[in-house]
Amino acid sequence: MHAQRILxxxxxxxxxxxLVSWLLGAEHALGGPPAxxxxxxxxxxxxxxxxxxxxxxxxxxxxxxxxxxxxxxxVVVATxxxxxxxx
Amino acid sequence: MPPAPRxxxxxxxxxxxxxxxxxxxxxxxxxxxxxxxxxxxxxxVERRGDPALFATGADDLHAVIGLAxxxxxxxxxLAVAVAVRLHRxxxxxxxxxxxxxxxxxxxxxVVLKAVEWQAxxxxxxxPGENPFWTxxxxxxxxHLVHLVIGSVLLLGVRSAMRRPAPPQDRRLLVxxxxxxxxxxxxxxxLIFPLLYVxxx
Numbered sequence: 200m201h202a203q204r205i206l207x208x209x210x211x212x213x214x215x216x217x218l219v220s221w222l223l224g225a226e227h228a229l230g231g232p233p234a235x236x237x238x239x240x241x242x243x244x245x246x247x248x249x250x251x252x253x254x255x256x257x258x259x260x261x262x263x264x265x266x267x268x269x270x271x272x273x274v275v276v277a278t279x280x281x282x283x284x285x286x
Numbered sequence: 287m288p289p290a291p292r293x294x295x296x297x298x299x300x301x302x303x304x305x306x307x308x309x310x311x312x313x314x315x316x317x318x319x320x321x322x323x324x325x326x327x328x329x330x331v332e333r334r335g336d337p338a339l340f341a342t343g344a345d346d347l348h349a350v351i352g353l354a355x356x357x358x359x360x361x362x363x364l365a366v367a368v369a370v371r372l373h374r375x376x377x378x379x380x381x382x383x384x385x386x387x388x389x390x391x392x393x394x395x396v397v398l399k400a401v402e403w404q405a406x407x408x409x410x411x412x413p414g415e416n417p418f419w420t421x422x423x424x425x426x427x428x429h430l431v432h433l434v435i436g437s438v439l440l441l442g443v444r445s446a447m448r449r450p451a452p453p454q455d456r457r458l459l460v461x462x463x464x465x466x467x468x469x470x471x472x473x474x475x476l477i478f479p480l481l482y483v484x485x486x
Contacts, residue, residue, distance in 0.1 A: 202371050210364040214357060217478070221353045224483035237483065244479040248472045251360075255367040256468045257306045257461075265305055265312060272316060276323040280480070283330035 209254045216247050237284050245277035307462030315469050318432070322473050325428070326480055329421045336417070343418030344481070346411065351402045352482035355395055356474060362391030363471040366440070366464045373447050373460055382447040385440055388467070392437045399430055422481060429473055436470045439463035 220243050223236045249270070253259040258269050305312065333340040369384035403426075406419075413423040443463045446456050453460075 203368055206364055206367050206371070210360060213360050213475075217353065217356050217360065217475075220479050220483050221349060224349055237479075240479040240483040244476050247475045251363060251468055251472045251475060255363045255471070256465050257370075260303065261305050262303045268312075268316065272319065272323075276320075276326070279323075280326055280330060283327060283334065 206254065209250060213247050213250060216243050219243060234285055238281050241281055241284060242277065245273055249273050307465045308458055311462050311465065315465060319469065319473065322425075322428070322476070325421070325425055326476065329425065329480065332417050332421065339416055340418045343411075343416070343422065346406065346409065347422070347482055348402055348405065349482045351398050352478050355398045356478045358391045358394045358398065359471045359474050362388040362395075363468050365391065366467050369443075369447070370460060370464050373456070374453050376453060378447040378450070378453070382444045385444040385447065389437060389440055389444070392433060392440070395433060396430070399426065425477060425481065429470070429477060432470050432473070436463075436467045439466055 220240045223240045223243075252269050252273075258266055365384045365388040369381040369388070372378075372384060373381035403423075406422075411419050413420050440463065443460055446459055449456075
């Protein structure tokens with residue numbers, strides 16, 4: 200079924216991104232750059248959260264007001280947290 | 287570019303753009319997410335004040351358990367999303383079974399959290415020890431409360447899917463409860479890098 204295949208592909212991508220995040224943490228534990236790795240992991244987290252919202256929660260097919268509000272939340276919170284990590 | 291209409295909406299002759307669940311619920315979901323966002327921000331602000339203390343605390347976290355918890359919750363979200371599509375297409379019983387898988391994932395998450403907390407508490411860490419552990423227990427504890435609420439809602443969704451009735455009659459209930467569950471997953475997807483990856 201087409202819709203379920205999309206969900207499965209989405210899940211596979213989210214799992215892969217989670218592993219990348221985890222490897223970033225492991226790399227830092229081995230002496231990698233702390234702030235940059237942390238920022239990348241956070242940005243990846245917000246990208247994943249947006250995918251969860253748009254695909255699993257079906258925000259991508261919701262009215263534009265909800266789509267824009269959700270995206271605005273992602274951008275504002277992600278930017279604030281990344282600045283707090285990097286600055 | 288306008289979003290693609292949902293297949294089931296078109297099949298049912300419904301509108302192409304539809305708010306998932308009760309529209310008013312989204313105020314609660316976005317409000318809840320913002321409370322967590324404020325906690326995340328406060329955590330990072332506090333960390334800037336004493337990075338050494340936060341690094342020491344984060345070193346004691348079990349990233350593998352955080353990783354496993356993330357995978358378990360993402361899998362639960364997949365099961366719930368599949369359940370919603372199955373229910374919408376008229377396969378209520380199959381949808382209920384998919385919700386059952388999500389509930390097993392929820393139980394797995396609770397076990398992982400119990401193991402993790404037990405390990406920390408046995409080492410003498412407690413919410414009152416220092417700001418790092420206060421934030422750790424507050425963020426993961428508040429999330430766990432949301433997960434338990436979400437699990438109860440999923441139990442209701444599973445029962446509803448099993449009752450013979452047209453899917454459209456239960457659309458608001460099913461989509462509202464499952465949206466709440468996805469929010470629980472979405473928040474953990476942010477907690478994982480914040481505590482387990484960026485904190486070290």
